Amino acid sequence: xxTTEKTIADQVRTDFPILNxxxxxxxxxxxxxxxxxxxxxxxxxxxxxxxxxxxxxxHRGIHTLSNRATEAYEGARDKxxxxxxxxxxxxxxxxxxxxxxxxxxxYTWGLQNLKEGDEIILSMxxxxxxxxxxxxxxxxxxxxxxYVGLTEEETFNFEEYKSLLSxxxxxxxxxxxxxxxxxxxxxxxxxxxxxxxxxxxxIDACQSTPHLPINVQEMDCDWLVASGHxxxxxxxxxxxYGKKEILEEMPPFLGGGEMIEEVFLDHSIYGELPHKFEAxxxxxxxxxxxxxxxxxxxxxxxxxxxxxxxxxxxxxYEKLAxxxxxxxxxxxxxxxxxxxxxLTSFNVxxxxxxxxxxxxxxxxxxxxxxxxxxxxxxxxxxxSGSARASLYxxxxxxxxxxxxxxxxxxxxxxTTMIE
Ligand SMILES: Cc1ncc(COP(=O)(O)O)c(C=O)c1O
Numbered sequence: 127x128x129t130t131e132k133t134i135a136d137q138v139r140t141d142f143p144i145l146n147x148x149x150x151x152x153x154x155x156x157x158x159x160x161x162x163x164x165x166x167x168x169x170x171x172x173x174x175x176x177x178x179x180x181x182x183x184x185h186r187g188i189h190t191l192s193n194r195a196t197e198a199y200e201g202a203r204d205k206x207x208x209x210x211x212x213x214x215x216x217x218x219x220x221x222x223x224x225x226x227x228x229x230x231x232x233y234t235w236g237l238q239n240l241k242e243g244d245e246i247i248l249s250m251x252x253x254x255x256x257x258x259x260x261x262x263x264x265x266x267x268x269x270x271x272x273y274v275g276l277t278e279e280e281t282f283n284f285e286e287y288k289s290l291l292s293x294x295x296x297x298x299x300x301x302x303x304x305x306x307x308x309x310x311x312x313x314x315x316x317x318x319x320x321x322x323x324x325x326x327x328x329i330d331a332c333q334s335t336p337h338l339p340i341n342v343q344e345m346d347c348d349w350l351v352a353s354g355h356x357x358x359x360x361x362x363x364x365x366x367y368g369k370k371e372i373l374e375e376m377p378p379f380l381g382g383g384e385m386i387e388e389v390f391l392d393h394s395i396y397g398e399l400p401h402k403f404e405a406x407x408x409x410x411x412x413x414x415x416x417x418x419x420x421x422x423x424x425x426x427x428x429x430x431x432x433x434x435x436x437x438x439x440x441x442x443y444e445k446l447a448x449x450x451x452x453x454x455x456x457x458x459x460x461x462x463x464x465x466x467x468x469l470t471s472f473n474v475x476x477x478x479x480x481x482x483x484x485x486x487x488x489x490x491x492x493x494x495x496x497x498x499x500x501x502x503x504x505x506x507x508x509x510s511g512s513a514r515a516s517l518y519x520x521x522x523x524x525x526x527x528x529x530x531x532x533x534x535x536x537x538x539x540x541t542t543m544i545e
Pocket of ligand 1: 160161224225226301303304305330332353499
């Protein structure tokens with residue numbers, strides 16, 4: 127794509143030293159950010175600075191380092207709260223990742239509130255992390271799982287959703303951006319209808335928080351979960367957002383230090399929010415990194431990131447759609463790239479996704495193949511896996527061009543072998 131303007135990628139590329147390397151002698155093209163994003167020097171420097179200057183355990187200490195560590199840890203919570211426009215900082219609970227955040231809600235709110243015959247609505251496109259915990263809770267409580275399927279256009283079937291909602295619905299837990307289809311789901315409408323039935327709603331925002339501006343107050347979700355490692359922070363940190371009044375009613379998840387007010391031999395009085403849910407020494411450095419990642423993303427601007435990624439999405443989709451015998455899954459974006467996020471899963475007739483990924487890796491291009499932890503939606507399409515190219519704001523149009531070129535060569539190579 128010919129453009130004279132400097133794109134976001136042009137501006138930030140050198141912030142990501144990992145991208146400046148060769149793999150098998152070829153410049154790395156990293157198209158696997160949906161699995162985990164790369165980290166800018168800004169975040170790595172903050173992490174290093176924290177460990178070189180400020181580290182001690184949080185909350186318990188009187189000494190200066192402990193105070194500094196506490197400030198850094200709690201300061202990051204403020205940043206996350208602001209990033210998603212939470213009303214109160216206590217509404218942000220640190221977890222190891224999004225999976226842990228969903229399990230937290232399932233094992234606390236779920237066990238406390240669900241009973242036999244209650245219904246939980248999920249969708250076919252959920253990540254395993256938003257299916258398995260609910261299966262476990264359904265087995266324990268007798269609650270029933272119902273799944274929303276896809277329309278012919280491979281979008282969230284809203285009509286089916288409406289027909290599944292009933293007075294028995296107690297919970298709706300839905301992905302904001304599918305990590306297989308790339309679709310951006312109409313979460314505001316989904317939430318509104320669920321609330322009309324008195325049901326609570328959890329939004330899996332793992333693939334949206336890194337890419338779109340998130341406003342939990344406007345969205346009106348009851349909980350929202352995300353993973354730091356997909357949004358420029360390190361692994362080992364994620365968060366649960368929950369409306370304060372709901373979190374207050376929920377029992378603790380894990381017991382231990384940090385989450386108590388007082389401990390007696392026969393009982394304990396639990397701490398206030400959000401500490402009630404953060405037992406033991408937390409991932410302090412990782413929280414600091416998450417705060418730094420939020421600063422970094424905010425500094426670029428989430429609207430700008432989203433708009434640039436829409437351009438990448440439209441460009442990638444258009445190029446992929448021209449390849450013969452290649453099926454792209456999920457909603458067709460508008461010409462401007464609206465409707466889906468910057469990840470695209472596809473299959474090429476008679477060629478296994480693993481073979482494509484292996485051949486592309488030889489050319490320095492990192493894509494993912496397999497079921498992407500979304501086996502039900504793959505089964506729905508009657509496929510065992512797919513190839514997935516997932517982009518972030520540090521990717522360029524030139525990388526897409528190179529990817530398409532190598533993909534086409536690979537397809538041609540396999541096609542001649544088959545013939
Ligand atoms: C949509 C979605 N939900 C949940 C998860 C789980 O995230 P984590 O493994 O960081 O807990 C992922 C990770 O790929 C995801 O894409």
